[in-house]
Amino acid sequence: MLRFVVEKHCFSLTNYSLLLLLLLVYLSFFVVFLFRCDYIVAIVLQNLIGLLTSRPAPRSDTPNLLAPPHSQQTSPSFLSSFLTARNKSDEFVTVPLCCELSPVTCSDQQRLQSCTCDELVIMDRIVAKGLSVTVSPVGVHYSVLLLVAFFTLVSGCRGDSIELVRRVITVAGKYGLTGHDDGPPGTSTLSAPHAICRGRSNEEILVGTVDRFRSFSRSTNKTSTVPNWGNIKNLNNSGLDVGVDKPRSCVRWMSGEATVIYFVEGLGDLKYFSGSSVSSLHVVNNGSLTAVALYENRLYLTEQNMNNLWVCKLSGNGVPEECNDKLISQDKCGGNIVGVTVTSQGIFTVGHTALDVGTICWFDMNGRKISESKDKYVDISSTDSGTLYAASKTELYHVTAGDASLTAESFAGGGTGLCLSDGEGDDINLCENSRLLVIAEYEMYVASVEKNTLRAIVLPPIHVRGVFPGRPLPVGYPEEYIMEWVAGNLTKDVNSALKTTDSLVNVTSVNVDQESWVSTFTVIVQQADFDSINTEQDLQKANYTHTTNVVDTYYNLTNELVYMDSTLVNYCNTTLLHALRRKVAQKVGETLNFDLIYADMPIRADINGTENITTMKLLMPASFNNNTTPELLSNASLTGYAHSVIRDLRHTDTRVNITFLEPPFLFSGLSPEKEQNVRWYIHEKVMSQLEMCKEMQRKNVVAPLTAAANDTKTYDNEANVSSSCQSTITNRTTTTLPRPPYNEKNEYEVFSPEEYDFNVSRCVDNIDWGELEDYLNGTQVTPAGKVSRCGQGCIIALAVVCAVIAAILIALLVVLTSKRRRLAAVVAPPRRKFMSTLDEEELEYAATYGGNGGGGTARRGV
Structure with a gap:
């Protein structure tokens, strides 16, 4: 079926x-x-x-x-709620x-x-x-x-692309209810909201109601009431009070730190507020200003009684001046003008009639009409880039101006069902729209005077997971400002990598995995910018320059280091180094009673020309930059702890413990230089012995050296030792035996770079330390700082080989000598002048060796 x-x-x-x-x-x-x-x-x-x-x-x-x-x-944030936290x-x-x-x-x-x-x-x-x-x-x-x-x-299929479904949310006000209550969506109420515009900051939306302005926060998703603005004055009549009374349209002007909000109320005055004061400028007698727009430091105001357009220049501080009208009445635009926006293409107005007919008109900058488009439009808006949008009571449109004609295409709303009071979600009906404010293609707002609501129409973005490759980010640190700083710079780096302007990193999405110390975050990419193939690849290639600088600057506010012996640090094994970092950081966290402590990778340091010192920087909150922290860390003996961690991270059959009792091994009289010579002498003796045992084991010569049953391997964090690592030896540690005669016990530990399949302890027990004892007791010369890797067995073998070679050479010498004596009488020419002066023995010697007269080399017998 x-x-x-x-x-x-x-x-x-x-x-x-x-x-x-x-x-x-x-x-x-x-x-x-x-x-x-x-x-x-x-x-x-x-x-x-x-x-x-x-x-x-x-x-x-x-x-x-x-x-x-x-x-x-x-979500606690509007941007987070509608532009972030979505599956x-x-x-x-x-x-x-x-x-x-x-x-x-x-x-x-x-x-x-x-x-x-x-x-x-x-x-x-x-x-x-x-x-x-x-x-x-x-x-x-x-x-x-x-x-x-x-x-x-x-x-029968169409080849066009699929339209994106937008989401509609009521962000302020309650359907059909009036009021002035502040709070989040579902709690706040509005009274006949009409004017909507960008606010005093980029995260604020201002909403003009019957007698006041309300402030909607895009970051907190809450609505509040804008307080009364101080002294109210009229630029034309200083004795006339100015208030807020049913604003119908508003627009923002910004220059540096200065912000001015302009608004009109259906009368002949232009009002504006800057800082803490509201001012008013009379523009037209017996007029009714219905809408205001801003373009290139000029205000454009529509007046519906005469269907005129007024233009006001702005001074350097945003004060309006020199208002003049542009007569467009000869080309009336479908009724009373109620909306306006201006772009580089010209002036766009909306005229509306009592019969619910709305017309978009396109004028050039001199007021001459270019084209028009009739429908049921109530407002028009544009983005900073000049993209046009229009609204009817039930729909939103993309508007295109080109080739002396206007076209409009619906992209949201348009349903025929009832406008329900709780209607939210995908493709729901829009009802009684009065004003349209477009932030971007993915975020716009409509106000309804009749329904007392402010609604957002958004395109839910796509979430892309990002990984920060640098130090662990300071998530959860007591300085609250730092993560806002980090998130802002992550956003900057992400936009740079993706070549976008509206991608966003929400601070609440940043996280550090406490097992791996990997920092991850969620990038909010607008659908228009998302590419299913390239976006994630471009994000992976980001260099995060700004974020790295911020994080480094913050962690440099503290400078606590852990010092280690470089010869013990296993630099060839990254896994072991990571394990070392985590264990030391955990120890520091326990000492400071703060869990979120991290550490850099160990690095070799040159401190006053001293070799073999490794440092590891601790990463901690800036609040630990005090006098108490160094004292606590000093008492924790972090160097000794780090060395013990290094030891524990190695496998049991790659380390050998060597113990010398004093007496007979008198280490106490050694100078520091001789101490290091002895240390490396012991290291070379042990490694030579292990190599000899390894070779003998390979040849099955020494069966008893097989590993003991209880000689098991121990692992920690999968810190496998690499074969490329170098062997090393610890410095000498000394302890006193607890019983008489209270001798000193001197211990070394040798670390091998590889594992052996025999009992390493039994192998090393066979080393003869007689030469070291003689040296320590002052009866022999100093061992070389790093002696030959050839041990006793190797030396004996070399001696035997040398003896065999010497015997062969002697035998050859004897044979050759006897032959030359016999041949001399036959082939040696007579010495005419000196022959009679030589006795018989001298004559034979001269005949044999050519008469040079040289002597032999003295040798010391063995």
Whole structure:
């Protein structure tokens, strides 16, 4: 049985109902016109793949990734609530449909685009509208029939892109109720809100109500009341009081630290406030100013009685002056002018009639009409970049001005259902819109005078996980300012890497994993900027210059170091170094009673020319920069603790303990220089012995050296020793035996870079330390600082080899000598002049050795 469930209408297909199959094929044409064709194609192809691979489809009780969200969690921040804390299942994101068919492998369940699937990704972006599909596997013989249905669907499909579904939220006010209550959504109330504009900061939205301005915070998601502004004055009449009375439109001007808010109230005055005072400028007699816009340091004001446009220049501090009218009355724009915006393309106004007919008119900068577009528009707005948007009472539009014509395309609202008081979510009906404010494509607001609400229309963004590659971020530190500082610089680095301006890192998303010390965060990428292929790759390549500088500056406010012997630090093993950092940081955290302590990697330091010193910087809150912290850390003996950690991190069969009793080994009289010579002499003796045992074990010479049963390996944090590491030896430690005669016990520990398959302790027990004893007692010369790696066994072997070679050479010498004596009488020429002066022995010697007269080299016998 194959069954499609579309909007709860079921169509069944049995093995014997070919007629029903054909009916289903042709019914697909009907479905194309009822629903989004894109979804149906994806659904059919999804089921087709499931049948071709004989893979069972998801059960009906399995959550559908394509289903729209039904709820929304409340967040303390508006931007966080509607632009951050959303699951991928609640967003219009890259959802591989194959993840519905096969097991999904996701590193983070919040990131559906990271799924890896067995089948082909059918569709890159998809938004479901309540469609669900249940497929019972019936075998491959239905695949041909499904192909017919699929290609039938494709033949009738549109090729346009899928519209993104926007989310509508009431952020202030209660539907149909008036009031002046402050608070979050659901608590705050408004009274006939009409004017809306950007506020005194980028996170503030100002809302003009019947007798006051209200402030909505985009960061806290709360509405408050703007307090009365001090002395109120009228620039034209200093004796006339100025108040706030039903503002109809407002706009913000900013220059450096200065901010001015201008607003009109349907009369002939332009009002504005800066700092703590409200001022008023009379513009037109018997006029009714309905809207105000700002462009290139000029204010544009619409007046509905004469359908004129007034332009006011602004001084350097934002004070309006020199207001003049632009006569546009000869080209009336569809009724009374109620809205205006200005871009580089010209002046755009909205005229509205009592018959609910609204017209957008496009004028050049001299007031000449270029084009118009009629519908039911009530307002027009634009972004800083000049993108145009318009609003009717029930819809929002993209407006395009080009080729002397205006076009408008609806992108939100437009439903025919009732405007419910609790209506929020995807594609709900918009009702009684009065004003439109556009922050960006993904965030805009509409005010309703009749319904007493301020609503936000947003595009939920895509969340991308980021990893900061530097030091652990100071999350949870007592200085609250630092994380705001870090998040701001993360945002700066992310926008630089992604080449965006509106990507955001929410401070609450930053986290440090306490096991790995890896810092992660969530990047909020607007849908218009998101690329399913490149965004995550670009984020991984980010260099985080700004954030690194901030973090380094903060951690440099303290300078606590742990000192270690470089010869003991296993630099070749990164895993061991990380384990060392964590254990030392944990010890420091216990000492300072603060868990979030971190540490840098150990580094070799050159301190006053002293070699073999390693330091490890501790990372801690700036509040620990006091006189108490160094004292506490000094009492904790961190150097000794670090050395013991290093020892414990090594495997038991890679370290050897050597003990010398005093007497007979008199270490106490050694100078520091001789102490180091002895130390490395012991190291070389041990390593030579281990190499000899290793070689003998390889040749199966010494069976008793096999590892003892209780000589087990111990591991810590998987700190495996690398074969590239160097062997080393600790400095001498001295303890006094607790019983008479209270001798001194001198101990060294030698660390080998590799593991052995024999008992290393028994191997080292065979070393003869007689030479060291003689030296310590003053009867022999000083051992070399680092003597030859050749031990006693090696020396004996070399002596034997040398003796054999010497015997061979002597034998050859004797043979050659006897031969030359016999040959001399035959081949040696006579010495004419001196022959008679030599005796017989001298003559024979001269004949044999050529008459040079040289002597032999004296040798010391053995």
